[in-house]
Amino acid sequence: MTSPVSTGYDFSAPSRIVFGWGRRREAGGLARSLGRRAFVVCGSRTLDSTGKLAEILQSLRDAGVEPMRAAMISSEPHVEHVDGCVSFLRQQKAGFGDLLLAIGGGSAIDLAKAAAALVAQQSKSSLRDYLDSAGDGPKISNMPLPVLAMPTTGGTGSEGTKNAVISSRDPPFKKSLRSEMMVPRVVLIDPELSVSVPPNVTAWTGMDAITQLIESCISRRSTPATQDIAVRGLELALPPRTAWGTGLPPGDLALVPVVSAFHDGSSRPAREAMAQAALLSGIALANSGLGMAHGVAAALGIHCNVPHGLACAVMLPAALRANLAVKNAGAQFLRAAIAMLGDRKMRLEPHSIKTIGAAAIELIEALLEELKIPRRLSEIGVTREQIPAIVRDSRGNSMSGNPRELSDDELTRILEDML
């Protein structure tokens, strides 16, 4: 093993993780460990209409925590959502003894993380100033209010990360507010909450998690610890026990959790595996960065309004192909590919990075087909004219983790070939 200790490292993760089917009933006790008043950010009207939200809020009251609804959000958060939520928290004099409870997908959790951070700072600036790329805006220096995150989509992993992705329409951007202090303090994962997630969102968020696991494993900023975590996640998300291999019928993919959950939302083992894989993807990426698929996905969100997970899924095969040839990422790529293929690897001859890498890409492509995810950018609304802007806005923090430098020309060519 390469030692993680020779050059030093930094590692951030939630302080406490509670995982289990039906364990949402423990929300009250966990909230009480963080404060006496909980500002609730909810991401799903379904949770509200099915009474699950009410049940969770009652568990808070039973534990002596007063819940207050702070925001309901059903799309990726914009600057205005965060500023509005912070303004409400300030009106309520939120501070020591209070927490934010986020129940939903990445949108709700990111909104709560950003609001919890901003309300604790001296500056009364808009989030826009914090995201100012010139870097001379206000900074997060005070400890944010603690966040209790209850993810419901089994996908984004936001419950394990230190950033909140925020969009803006004018000017159009998608940026991260980021601080080591923004990792949710406590994470309560009840995979049963994800049974009502519709099939398309299940597929997209599931592929987001798988993309995050792969990209954090091969990232140039990955460490042995983040690789271990990503590999565990891949083993859960793409379990090795399926008999699939090159040339075998793709019907066996039905055993892969994200496919199983796509076809049957109530499948407990599938929802559990994806909830755990998503958490691991968040913890891994928070400490290793990502790569090309996520870099381009951000730009596809800004310019073409493509949902984040769908954008990641569409870009993943191309990103893997672009990185397969990188010399110094070979060992990491091989590790990720072997984790993805599991026992399927045994059917391959010869056992070279070339055959194993190609089989891993083939597996991902078969998965996308099974999940009815298109392969071409034109099918998700991208036009040739948008490509220069997409290339320009792909250069965020995610792209900087990609194992290989990609010139604008090369990225343009890759995207044009995908039209």
Added chain:
Amino acid sequence: MTSPVSTGYDFSAPSRIVFGWGRRREAGGLARSLGRRAFVVCGSRTLDSTGKLAEILQSLRDAGVEPMRAAMISSEPHVEHVDGCVSFLRQQKAGFGDLLLAIGGGSAIDLAKAAAALVAQQSKSSLRDYLDSAGDGPKISNMPLPVLAMPTTGGTGSEGTKNAVISSRDPPFKKSLRSEMMVPRVVLIDPELSVSVPPNVTAWTGMDAITQLIESCISRRSTPATQDIAVRGLELALPPRTAWGTGLPPGDLALVPVVSAFHDGSSRPAREAMAQAALLSGIALANSGLGMAHGVAAALGIHCNVPHGLACAVMLPAALRANLAVKNAGAQFLRAAIAMLGDRKMRLEPHSIKTIGAAAIELIEALLEELKIPRRLSEIGVTREQIPAIVRDSRGNSMSGNPRELSDDELTRILEDML
């Protein structure tokens, strides 16, 4: 892989880990992320006399954090130490915006964790009431003040655990104050701080870490995640590259980090490996529990005043022998033994749990000899008359993780054989 998700799990760990030789200079920025006033608990006069403590406190002032000395402790903490520290914190009106900075071994970190927890509770009771075994004393329900832990011994792993071990003389006991909320929020590990730890403490605390890694790996409460962490720790603490094997000269043990640090305290790779192994041992044990060696070690501390790490080391071979035969712990025991033996395993025929387990025990015994740690209880001051009391007080939380139930009779026989 057995999935950790089928039955649910709980996992606690520090929010943020910063690891690296010389990184103590970052203490100020990390403290600032937790508050504006830091109550300092220091465990080593050497750090003070060599100016290292002053250097750390200056980095706090430079970052806008006011350091205040709260306690200096050079032995395992007693109830009175904690009560005294809490009383000082109350005088200073410690609360929101304050943190505790613990610099030292397990004693200093445990004292800081206990004081940080107690000062945040409504009850003004003595720690003694919290530790009341009847269970009707006050409880930790409010979030403790945040703790920034800077371990210096590369041994106890207290920086990664949720308990504080506290002793009492009258009545004599050694008990844990325990809460999921007591895990230090931020851990800053600068292995350079451990170069001044004397050889005997290096050996004892190092063997404490190794015992924790093995016992948490084979504990009946272990999970795939805690086993992964423990195995990584064992690979660091007993690296597989040494050529040692059954019948080979023990001289090769010089390459084992704890031996290397014992002979040359300034060895950077040895101090780094042990610092990381100790952290991993703490995170693993906090989420898996321990076993017989730690159960008996607590009692040896109470009745015979044996330093904790030394007691663990002396008990480890007997604990491994007692557990080697357990049927349902076989897979875990094998995993731990293989991690301990590394490449040495290849020299063994046949590859059965019996040969591999025996070789792992032989390795530990050779290690103890190299570290000048006695094998017999009489050599550390235990008398036959004390054995009934030791057996009685071995039944704490640690023993409940042991893979095998041990009757009082059997434990008595084991201890008598070791006299």
